[in-house]
Amino acid sequence: MSIAIIGSGFSGLGAAIRLDEAGHRDFLVFERGNDVGGTWRDNTYPGAACDVPSHLYSYSFALNPDWTRSFSAQPEIEDYLRGVAQRANVLDRHVFGCEVRRTAWNPEKSHWELATAKGGYTADILIAGFGSLAEPSLPAIPGIESFAAAGGDLFHSAQWNHDTDLAGKRVAVIGTGASAIQIVPAIVDRVTHLGVYQRTAPWLLPRFDRAFTAPERWAFRNVPGYLRLARAGIYAGRETQVVGLAKNPNLMKGFELLSRAKIRREIKDPELRRRVTPNFRIGCKRMLISNDWYPALDRDHVDLITDGIQEIDGRRIVTADGTVREVDALVVATGFHVTDSPMFDTVCGADGASLTQKFADKGMRAYKGTTIAGYPNMFVLVGPNTGLGHSSMVYMIESQINYVVDAVTTMRRRGLRTVEVKQHALDSYNDRLQKALDGSVWMNGKCASWYLDAHGNNTTLWPDFTFRFRRQTRRFDIDAYETAPA
Numbered sequence: 001m002s003i004a005i006i007g008s009g010f011s012g013l014g015a016a017i018r019l020d021e022a023g024h025r026d027f028l029v030f031e032r033g034n035d036v037g038g039t040w041r042d043n044t045y046p047g048a049a050c051d052v053p054s055h056l057y058s059y060s061f062a063l064n065p066d067w068t069r070s071f072s073a074q075p076e077i078e079d080y081l082r083g084v085a086q087r088a089n090v091l092d093r094h095v096f097g098c099e100v101r102r103t104a105w106n107p108e109k110s111h112w113e114l115a116t117a118k119g120g121y122t123a124d125i126l127i128a129g130f131g132s133l134a135e136p137s138l139p140a141i142p143g144i145e146s147f148a149a150a151g152g153d154l155f156h157s158a159q160w161n162h163d164t165d166l167a168g169k170r171v172a173v174i175g176t177g178a179s180a181i182q183i184v185p186a187i188v189d190r191v192t193h194l195g196v197y198q199r200t201a202p203w204l205l206p207r208f209d210r211a212f213t214a215p216e217r218w219a220f221r222n223v224p225g226y227l228r229l230a231r232a233g234i235y236a237g238r239e240t241q242v243v244g245l246a247k248n249p250n251l252m253k254g255f256e257l258l259s260r261a262k263i264r265r266e267i268k269d270p271e272l273r274r275r276v277t278p279n280f281r282i283g284c285k286r287m288l289i290s291n292d293w294y295p296a297l298d299r300d301h302v303d304l305i306t307d308g309i310q311e312i313d314g315r316r317i318v319t320a321d322g323t324v325r326e327v328d329a330l331v332v333a334t335g336f337h338v339t340d341s342p343m344f345d346t347v348c349g350a351d352g353a354s355l356t357q358k359f360a361d362k363g364m365r366a367y368k369g370t371t372i373a374g375y376p377n378m379f380v381l382v383g384p385n386t387g388l389g390h391s392s393m394v395y396m397i398e399s400q401i402n403y404v405v406d407a408v409t410t411m412r413r414r415g416l417r418t419v420e421v422k423q424h425a426l427d428s429y430n431d432r433l434q435k436a437l438d439g440s441v442w443m444n445g446k447c448a449s450w451y452l453d454a455h456g457n458n459t460t461l462w463p464d465f466t467f468r469f470r471r472q473t474r475r476f477d478i479d480a481y482e483t484a485p486a
Contacts, residue, residue, distance in 0.1 A: 003027035003408070004114055004123035006100050009038015011381035011397045012129030013081060014059060017088040018401050024408050028123075029090070030116060032099040036085045039133050040077040045160040045179060047186030048074035051207075051289050055231040056238065056392040059084065063227050065220035071209040104348040105376060110417050110484070112377065125411075127404060128347065129381045132460075135337040139174060143312040150314035153329040157183060158336070166329055168192050172317055174309070175333035176202055178288055183333060184302075185292035194302045195317070195325055197309060200447070201275065203259045203282040207289040239465055241390035245283045246463040249441035256282040266294035275306050283389065284445025338450050338460060349374040350420075364459040367426040367480065368473055370400050376420040379404045385433050386469070387451070387460045389442070395466050403473035410476045417486040425480040436463040 003024065005012045008031040016029050033041055050057050054067035057077070062084045068076065085091055095118060102115040103126060112126040136156040138144075148154045153164045157179040166187055172195040173180055181202070188194055212220075220227045244251035259282060267273045276297065278285075297304050307319040317325045344355035351374060358374065359365070366372050369386035370379050381404070386396050411419060437443055437458050442451050451460040462469055 003125045005029040005127045007129035008036040047182035152315045157333040169328040172327040180333035181293040185296040238391040246440040280447035281445035283441040284447035285449040363453040367421040371421040373423040376418040399470040407476040418484045
C-alpha cells in the first residue's frame with residue numbers, strides 16, 4: 001500500500017479520515033484491538049471519563065451536538081469515535097485484531113516493511129499513531145506475581161477485569177493519579193475495605209461537570225454557529241492556563257489556593273488533610289479534577305497509606321513500616337509507558353536502530369513532534385513534546401495531521417520518493433523547545449513526574465499556546481528535509 005497507519009485511536013483514525021478527504025485513499029490502518037477507539041476503547045474501568053470538556057475533546061471536522069455532559073464518560077467517547085469512523089467510510093481500510101510486531105525501513109527499496117500478526121506488508125509511508133497512553137506501566141514490587149498465584153484478583157486499570165465482582169471484598173488500589181481518582185469513588189460503596197496506596201499526593205481542582213439541558217442540546221443541533229462558539233469559548237479559557245504553567249508559574253498561586261480550600265472543605269480529619277496535601281508546586285504534575293475523591297478517602301472503611309510497599313507476599317501487602325494488610329483484589333493504577341514505550345522497540349530506521357536505541361542518549365526528540373532523522377517517510381502522531389497540561393490533545397493531533405497530509409500531498413505533487421528531516425533542523429528545534437521549558441513549572445515545581453524522561457528532560461509537553469503549534473504545522477516545510485525523487 002502507499003500508506004500504513006498504526007493504531008486507530010483519535011490520531012490514527014483522524015489521519016485516515018483526513019487522508020481520505022485529501023484524495024490519498026491507498027492506505028491501511030493496522031489496529032491490534034477489534035474496533036476503533038484506542039485509549040477510549042481499552043480504558044473501561046469504573047468511573048472512566050475525560051478531564052477536557054466534551055466539545056473541545058472532539059474533532060473540529062466532526063463536532064458532536066449530542067454530548068450529554070460537559071465532561072464525557074468513556075462509553076460516550078468510544079461511541080463518538082465509532083460513529084465518526086462509520087460516517088467517514090474508512091473502516092473498509094482497517095485491519096482489526098492485527099498487532100504490528102515490527103516495522104523496518106528498507107533503504108534499498110525505499111519502503112517500510114511491516115511484520116504483523118496477519119502477515120507481512122510494505123508501505124511507502126508509515127504513520128505511527130500508537131499513542132503515548134497505550135502501554136500500561138506495572139510497578140516493580142517484589143512478589144507482585146505471587147498475588148494472582150495466591151488466588152487474588154490483580155489487574156491494571158487499563159485492563160480492567162469486568163468478570164471480577166469487587167462487592168464485599170478487601171480491595172487495594174496502587175496509585176493516586178488520573179485513573180485512581182476516578183476508580184476509587186466509583187467502587188468505594190461496593191467494597192468492604194479499600195486501601196489506597198499513595199506515593200505522591202496530587203493537586204485537585206473542582207470538576208465543573210453537569211448534564212446539558214434539553215434547550216442547550218437543541219441549540220447545539222439547530223442554532224447555526226452555536227456549537228462552534230461554545231467550543232471556541234472553552235478553547236480560549238483553556239489556553240490562558242499555559243501562561244502560568246509554562247511562562248510564569250507564580251500565576252498558578254490562585255489554583256493552589258483553590259485546591260487547598262477544597263482539601264479543607266472536603267476532608268474533616270486534620271491528619272488526612274496533611275497526607276493529601278502535595279509538597280510540590282501546583283501544575284508540576286498533572287492537575288486533576290474531581291468532586292468525590294477527597295470525600296471517598298474520608299470514609300471510615302477507606303485507608304490512605306503513604307508508606308511505600310516493601311513487598312507483596314501472596315495476598316498480603318507489606319509496607320515499609322512493617323504493617324501487613326490482607327487484600328482480596330489489587331488494582332494497579334500506575335499509568336503508562338510514555339517516554340519509554342515498548343512500541344519504540346518495534347520501529348527500526350535506515351541504519352537498523354530502533355526508536356528505543358535512537359532515544360537512548362538524549363531522550364525522545366522529533367521535529368515538530370512528528371518526524372525523526374534516520375526514519376524516512378515516517379510521521380509520528382502524539383510524538384515528543386506534543387502533550388498538553390492545559391488543553392485538548394485532539395487539537396494537537398489535528399495540527400499534526402494537517403502537517404502529515406500536506407507532506408503526503410507535497411510528495412505526490414513533486415514526485416518525491418522519500419523525505420527525511422535534516423538532523424540540524426531537528427536539533428535546533430529541540431534546543432529551542434528545551435529552552436522554552438526552562439522556566440516552566442514542570443521543570444521548577446520540585447516534583448518527579450511522567451513528563452520527564454530518564455535524563456531529566458521534559459520530552460512530553462508543548463510549552464506554549466496550542467495555536468502556535470497549529471501555525472507551525474499548517475504547511476509542510478520541505479526545506480527542513482532531505483528529499484529524493486521517485
